Amino acid sequence: MEVTTKSMPYDAWKDNEYIEKLVKELNENGTNVIVGSLDKLINWGRSNSIWPLTFATSCCGIEFVSLGAARFDMARFGWEVARSSPRQADFMMVAGTIVHRMVPVFRRLYDQLAEPKYVIACGGCAISGGPFRKSYHVAKGIGDIVPVDVYVPGCPPRPEAMIYGIMQLSRKMKVERFFGGVNRQEKQKEFLAAHPVEGVED
Amino acid sequence: MANITDKIVKLFPDATVVEGNDPMVTVADSRWHDLAALLRDNEELKFDYLVTIVGMDWTEHLGCIYYLMSTEYNTVVGVKVLAEGTRETPYIHSVADLWAVAVTYEREVFDFFGIVFIGNPDMRRLFLNLDWKGYPLRKDYDEDPALNPVSTESERQTDFTDVYSLDENGNVQKKEVRVFEKDDFVVNIGPQHPATHGVLRFRTAVNGEEIKKIDLYCGYIHRGIEKLCENLAYPQTLHFMDRMDYFSAHNYHHALCMLIEKAAGIEISRRAQVIRVMMDELSRIASHCLFIGTYCMDLGATTMLFYALRVREQILDIMEKTCGARMTFNYECIGGVMQDLAPDFVQDVKALLEVLPKNIKEYNEIFTGNVIARNRMEGVGVLSREDAISYAVTGPSGRASGWACDMRKLFPYSIYSELDFEEVVMTEGDSMARFKCRMREMEESAKILAQLVDNIPEGEYCVKVPKVLKLPVGSWFQLTEGCRGAFGLYLESDGNTKPYRLKIAPPCLPQAAVVDHITRGQKIADLITIGGSMDYIVPDIDR
Numbered sequence: 139m140e141v142t143t144k145s146m147p148y149d150a151w152k153d154n155e156y157i158e159k160l161v162k163e164l165n166e167n168g169t170n171v172i173v174g175s176l177d178k179l180i181n182w183g184r185s186n187s188i189w190p191l192t193f194a195t196s197c198c199g200i201e202f203v204s205l206g207a208a209r210f211d212m213a214r215f216g217w218e219v220a221r222s223s224p225r226q227a228d229f230m231m232v233a234g235t236i237v238h239r240m241v242p243v244f245r246r247l248y249d250q251l252a253e254p255k256y257v258i259a260c261g262g263c264a265i266s267g268g269p270f271r272k273s274y275h276v277a278k279g280i281g282d283i284v285p286v287d288v289y290v291p292g293c294p295p296r297p298e299a300m301i302y303g304i305m306q307l308s309r310k311m312k313v314e315r316f317f318g319g320v321n322r323q324e325k326q327k328e329f330l331a332a333h334p335v336e337g338v339e340d
Numbered sequence: 341m342a343n344i345t346d347k348i349v350k351l352f353p354d355a356t357v358v359e360g361n362d363p364m365v366t367v368a369d370s371r372w373h374d375l376a377a378l379l380r381d382n383e384e385l386k387f388d389y390l391v392t393i394v395g396m397d398w399t400e401h402l403g404c405i406y407y408l409m410s411t412e413y414n415t416v417v418g419v420k421v422l423a424e425g426t427r428e429t430p431y432i433h434s435v436a437d438l439w440a441v442a443v444t445y446e447r448e449v450f451d452f453f454g455i456v457f458i459g460n461p462d463m464r465r466l467f468l469n470l471d472w473k474g475y476p477l478r479k480d481y482d483e484d485p486a487l488n489p490v491s492t493e494s495e496r497q498t499d500f501t502d503v504y505s506l507d508e509n510g511n512v513q514k515k516e517v518r519v520f521e522k523d524d525f526v527v528n529i530g531p532q533h534p535a536t537h538g539v540l541r542f543r544t545a546v547n548g549e550e551i552k553k554i555d556l557y558c559g560y561i562h563r564g565i566e567k568l569c570e571n572l573a574y575p576q577t578l579h580f581m582d583r584m585d586y587f588s589a590h591n592y593h594h595a596l597c598m599l600i601e602k603a604a605g606i607e608i609s610r611r612a613q614v615i616r617v618m619m620d621e622l623s624r625i626a627s628h629c630l631f632i633g634t635y636c637m638d639l640g641a642t643t644m645l646f647y648a649l650r651v652r653e654q655i656l657d658i659m660e661k662t663c664g665a666r667m668t669f670n671y672e673c674i675g676g677v678m679q680d681l682a683p684d685f686v687q688d689v690k691a692l693l694e695v696l697p698k699n700i701k702e703y704n705e706i707f708t709g710n711v712i713a714r715n716r717m718e719g720v721g722v723l724s725r726e727d728a729i730s731y732a733v734t735g736p737s738g739r740a741s742g743w744a745c746d747m748r749k750l751f752p753y754s755i756y757s758e759l760d761f762e763e764v765v766m767t768e769g770d771s772m773a774r775f776k777c778r779m780r781e782m783e784e785s786a787k788i789l790a791q792l793v794d795n796i797p798e799g800e801y802c803v804k805v806p807k808v809l810k811l812p813v814g815s816w817f818q819l820t821e822g823c824r825g826a827f828g829l830y831l832e833s834d835g836n837t838k839p840y841r842l843k844i845a846p847p848c849l850p851q852a853a854v855v856d857h858i859t860r861g862q863k864i865a866d867l868i869t870i871g872g873s874m875d876y877i878v879p880d881i882d883r
Contacts, residue, residue, distance in 0.1 A: 200587075274564050
């Protein structure tokens with residue numbers, strides 16, 4: 139099964155092996171026709187209207203603003219509805235450095251996102267700490283705090299790279315099982331169980 | 341310049357002159373407050389603007405260097421004060437009663453060095469958690485991540501702040517006082533809020549719709565750039581300048597390059613100077629464009645963002661062709677610039693200069709004259725000239741209050757002295773004036789570009805500099821004009837390849853600190869107008 143978005147030919151993607159692996163995982167035990175069709179319908183709808191949370195800490199956030207403006211125009215893809223409340227958003231574009239003081243706030247924002255939720259680590263700082271990795275007050279990547287779906291490298295990434303990243307997320311959404319979920323949500327649960335919020339009893 | 345220190349010593353015999361590159365005096369802590377009062381109030385000195393407080397750790401001593409500027413005589417002097425007490429409880433007397441901005445600056449020094457300021461009304465940490473172990477900018481700071489781990493647990497909050505005093509035996513006494521009054525209703529705005537322009541947090545005490553007091557809470561993007569720089573060679577420190585105020589990337593880069601060149605005695609070519617100044621002014625236009633876009637968006641005019649970003653994209657294209665990046669250019673380097681200009685640079689700049697006046701006219705037609713915009717901005721958040729100086733609000737925000745504080749005019753660096761441009765100064769001091777000031781500055785920057793675009797001299801764009809750069813022992817201080825105001829840099833070298841101390845004095849910290857003062861008694865909706873018109877960039881506040 140070729141998973142792609144409307145405006146991009148399948149061969150133009152750089153990492154089809156990864157998506158193919160996901161598809162294989164998804165089809166491993168066979169799919170019920172009715173549930174499978176429903177999944178496809180729901181995923182089609184979800185993957186074409188991904189709403190971001192307005193969340194930016196530094197430089198990458200400005201490129202995200204450019205992404206929203208007329209030239210790069212993310213409205214073409216259905217991502218333009220940036221919400222200021224995490225409860226209305228689908229994914230979080232972590233645009234910028236996450237420092238010690240921000241970590242609890244950031245984790246809370248993530249926990250407040252409504253399921254199903256996704257995270258894109260945008261830029262070197264969010265991925266690994268970037269140029270500030272050796273600092274005393276910078277988290278070395280957000281991968282230890284929340285489960286990350288897509289990494290977009292760059293310092294900051296160009297808007298085109300961000301578009302590619304969000305389209306990649308949209309592809310991942312298409313190969314998800316919404317009913318009787320297996321592939322993604324369970325991994326997320328495992329991650330969250332392994333990384334509990336300190337000082338909070340569930 | 342040398343006679344300023346002599347004058348101070350004559351008026352205040354307890355002070356002694358410190359030999360060095362810049363005029364500097366030193367005084368014992370017990371006499372410091374008296375000297376500070378004299379420096380501010382004496383008719384011949386009038387140092388009414390506290391530029392920055394540089395905390396220092398000279399391993400055997402802790403101390404501070406206060407940089408003061410006289411807005412009347414246009415002189416700068418440094419005052420070095422060593423901390424009294426032991427290394428565990430060092431203290432210096434506060435000057436928060438003389439310069440309003442000192443409250444915030446002293447908190448910063450306390451946060452980084454643990455120096456307590458006697459008499460400061462609010463002696464909390466500024467950037468780091470209350471329970472942070474150690475003082476990161478001290479030379480013996482233990483960076484072990486186990487001491488201060490990354491934690492998802494919410495940090496401890498307190499409603500109290502500390503005030504320190506000296507008892508009759510000379511011991512430091514701590515007293516807890518409330519930040520807000522006991523029955524205040526406190527609303528939390530930020531750190532994740534679309535109108536705070538980043539991760540800034542205001543704890544706001546309100547009385548109905550009216551603001552009673554704002555407690556500024558920063559540090560949500562504090563990345564410890566100053567400490568990082570101490571472990572990097574001089575050319576490596578440059579790239580952090582791009583990542584503080586990312587709109588002033590060229591300006592900040594230019595500033596640090598100039599400072600290092602001054603210290604190392606490197607002369608750069610005229611071509612490199614012209615290129616640097618052109619890039620600075622292009623940045624300024626792009627930065628003000630984004631200000632107009634986001635500010636209008638905060639006030640509800642979302643369409644303006646798209647209009648304003650059109651010009652910004654055009655400028656980013658010019659920069660991309662030459663520097664290879666849309667942001668964080670890393671273009672200026674010690675000795676000049678990294679690459680030569682792109683072949684169609686001149687043509688592109690001319691195209692920009694052609695459309696810019698039309699665009700500015702359009703913005704004015706759409707927004708400036710709009711009755712809703714005028715009602716929301718005129719007379720809102722008035723900052724007087726005296727307060728602007730006392731709170732060290734520089735840049736277009738300070739100039740809107742009638743303070744001519746453009747460092748390009750006061751201390752002309754690079755080729756600014758040869759250029760013909762006007763310093764935009766307004767007198768109203770309200771949000772509208774701050775907005776209009778930036779609009780007009782775009783025109784002035786365009787004027788500078790028009791003068792230079794046909795006169796880019798031939799020559800080399802980068803002179804040869806030694807691969808391993810060692811600066812002589814000494815200290816240097818310099819003020820330049822970023823897009824948002826006076827950008828101060830203090831560099832101390834111990835003769836090594838790395839800076840001993842690089843203090844960055846950003847314009848945005850005082851601009852955020854003044855918000856409390858000018859929003860008192862205003863409506864809570866005006867907080868967005870006022871904060872937006874100050875145009876602070878949070879990573880620049882926090883560094």
